[in-house]
Amino acid sequence: MNRRVLRHWMSNVMVVVMALSVLLAVLPLLWILGTLVLKGASSLNGAFFTQMPAPAGETGGGVAHAIVGTLMIVGQACLFGLPIGIAAGIYCAEYAGTRLAKGARFLADVMNGTPSIVVGVFAWTWIVAKQQHFSGFAGSAALAMLMVPMVMRTTEELITLVPHSLREAALALGYSRWRTSLSVVLRTALPGIVTGVLLAVARIAGETAPLLFTALGSQFMSTNLNQPMAALPLVVFTYATGPYEDWHRLAWATALVLIVVVFLLSVAARLATRQRFDRQG
Amino acid sequence: MSAMIRLATDKLTAMYGKFTAVKSATLEFGANQVHALIGPSGCGKSTFLRALNRMHEMSEGGWITGRVLLDGTDIYARGVNPMQLRRRVGMVFQRPTPFPTMSVFDNVSAGLRVNGRPGKAEIREVVERALRRAALWEEVKDRLNTSALALSGGQQQRLCIARTIAPEPEVILLDEPTSALDPQATQRIEELVFELKQDFTIVIVTHNMQQAARVSDTTTFFYLGQVIEHGATRQMFTAPKHDQTEAYITGRFG
Numbered sequence: 001m002n003r004r005v006l007r008h009w010m011s012n013v014m015v016v017v018m019a020l021s022v023l024l025a026v027l028p029l030l031w032i033l034g035t036l037v038l039k040g041a042s043s044l045n046g047a048f049f050t051q052m053p054a055p056a057g058e059t060g061g062g063v064a065h066a067i068v069g070t071l072m073i074v075g076q077a078c079l080f081g082l083p084i085g086i087a088a089g090i091y092c093a094e095y096a097g098t099r100l101a102k103g104a105r106f107l108a109d110v111m112n113g114t115p116s117i118v119v120g121v122f123a124w125t126w127i128v129a130k131q132q133h134f135s136g137f138a139g140s141a142a143l144a145m146l147m148v149p150m151v152m153r154t155t156e157e158l159i160t161l162v163p164h165s166l167r168e169a170a171l172a173l174g175y176s177r178w179r180t181s182l183s184v185v186l187r188t189a190l191p192g193i194v195t196g197v198l199l200a201v202a203r204i205a206g207e208t209a210p211l212l213f214t215a216l217g218s219q220f221m222s223t224n225l226n227q228p229m230a231a232l233p234l235v236v237f238t239y240a241t242g243p244y245e246d247w248h249r250l251a252w253a254t255a256l257v258l259i260v261v262v263f264l265l266s267v268a269a270r271l272a273t274r275q276r277f278d279r280q281g
Numbered sequence: 282m283s284a285m286i287r288l289a290t291d292k293l294t295a296m297y298g299k300f301t302a303v304k305s306a307t308l309e310f311g312a313n314q315v316h317a318l319i320g321p322s323g324c325g326k327s328t329f330l331r332a333l334n335r336m337h338e339m340s341e342g343g344w345i346t347g348r349v350l351l352d353g354t355d356i357y358a359r360g361v362n363p364m365q366l367r368r369r370v371g372m373v374f375q376r377p378t379p380f381p382t383m384s385v386f387d388n389v390s391a392g393l394r395v396n397g398r399p400g401k402a403e404i405r406e407v408v409e410r411a412l413r414r415a416a417l418w419e420e421v422k423d424r425l426n427t428s429a430l431a432l433s434g435g436q437q438q439r440l441c442i443a444r445t446i447a448p449e450p451e452v453i454l455l456d457e458p459t460s461a462l463d464p465q466a467t468q469r470i471e472e473l474v475f476e477l478k479q480d481f482t483i484v485i486v487t488h489n490m491q492q493a494a495r496v497s498d499t500t501t502f503f504y505l506g507q508v509i510e511h512g513a514t515r516q517m518f519t520a521p522k523h524d525q526t527e528a529y530i531t532g533r534f535g
Binding site for chain 1: 364365367368371372374376381382391448
């Protein structure tokens with residue numbers, strides 16, 4: 001009897017310990033969000049989104065140049081990174097046993113674990129140093145390199161999740177192998193792949209280290225990808241480490257915008273997944 | 282068996298790598314009849330079925346020796362396109378396999394767009410006819426554009442049958458088509474099989490002896506990859522020639 005009471009008591013203690021761990025795990029996130037909202041929200045206004053930075057030391061101004069820069073750099077990274085990542089993922093799923101697929105899978109896993117600054121240095125060596133100038137393009141290339149392995153592995157995993165019976169059903173209808181892959185298997189895996197892509201975009205949109213060596217940042221509005229370009233994470237870096245109070249204010253606001261963008265992309269990813277479950281239920 | 286021979290196998294041996302799943306099966310299947318393949322699990326009946334539309338070779342390590350004759354022509358001969366062949370020999374699987382991203386209508390018409398591009402009106406007509414023949418039209422005519430996954434399991438399986446018959450194959454292969462269904466849905470499929478033999482030649486794998494007895498004209502008993510007995514269903518279930526057959530159909534092993 002005594003033992004049972006003890007066991008019951010221990011169980012309760014453990015539940016409490018684990019619940020506390022959960023709270024500790026989410027505490028930093030809530031703290032960060034709270035700080036960002038407190039320090040950044042007041043600076044979010046029309047000027048923030050539409051105006052250029054004010055001259056150093058003066059108050060006011062916005063980060064329109066960095067919003068445009070991030071959109072262009074991330075957009076171009078997607079332009080190259082998504083088709084390559086998705087196509088490579090399809091290959092690895094369809095030809096899973098080949099040496100090429102196994103090797104690519106291993107390398108992609110290594111790449112996914114590589115610190116992004118390494119990719120930044122690499123892009124600097126092969127693009128910036130060769131061209132002898134920083135550019136938005138070099139930034140896109142670095143981000144695309146980070147994006148490809150993520151997208152590739154997600155695509156592969158989601159295609160592998162499609163039941164084999166569906167593939168057989170299509171083949172038994174007289175579908176060719178590539179048509180089975182595209183119009184049945186890929187189509188079935190698509191909502192999940194969209195989720196993976198959105199999460200990958202969310203991740204690279206916030207990357208700072210690779211852009212420091214490549215896009216560099218800029219105080220001016222530029223849509224020329226061949227020139228140094230501003231980006232939101234770079235604004236946070238520059239302004240937060242700068243000497244002016246107004247810069248600090250803008251850095252907080254920019255950081256808040258970044259986290260909201262990541263948050264919105266994650267929500268979009270969840271919606272894409274939920275739709276998938278609805279259709280299956 | 283006075284019927285015209287639609288499908289025949291000649292010393293058909295089906296392998297997975299070095300493992301022999303079916304040993305030298307020589308059988309004939311008459312046109313517009315239902316042919317049941319029975320036997321315990323792992324006896325090779327499903328592998329045999331899959332060799333009849335060249336799906337066996339899509340499995341890991343699958344290959345065959347011998348011949349399979351459809352209307353007298355070897356389907357494994359050089360120059361035969363397996364994709365075109367599968368349009369003549371359709372297949373329905375154990376678990377319903379509707380395409381989850383497609384509507385009811387698109388599922389049924391999925392096999393039609395493979396060959397050329399028939400007109401819209403023509404597709405509509407074929408889809409309706411296929412659904413009527415699969416005894417599903419009345420249940421789905423008002424929701425042709427909803428997801429196929431919204432249908433019940435039995436309806437999904439009839440949808441798969443409609444999808445298979447829409448391109449007008451000559452032979453339909455059914456691989457334990459009712460083993461994932463409840464008794465009522467099973468009964469509907471069995472009635473359907475009986476109807477469909479007017480237009481198609483049907484080969485059905487089943488592990489349900491009563492089902493074989495109810496729906497088929499001929500029965501083949503497989504054991505350990507070998508054809509033990511092949512003949513008219515009535516004869517096989519009343520007076521089997523082999524002891525093993527009798528032992529299996531009376532439930533003494535298997």
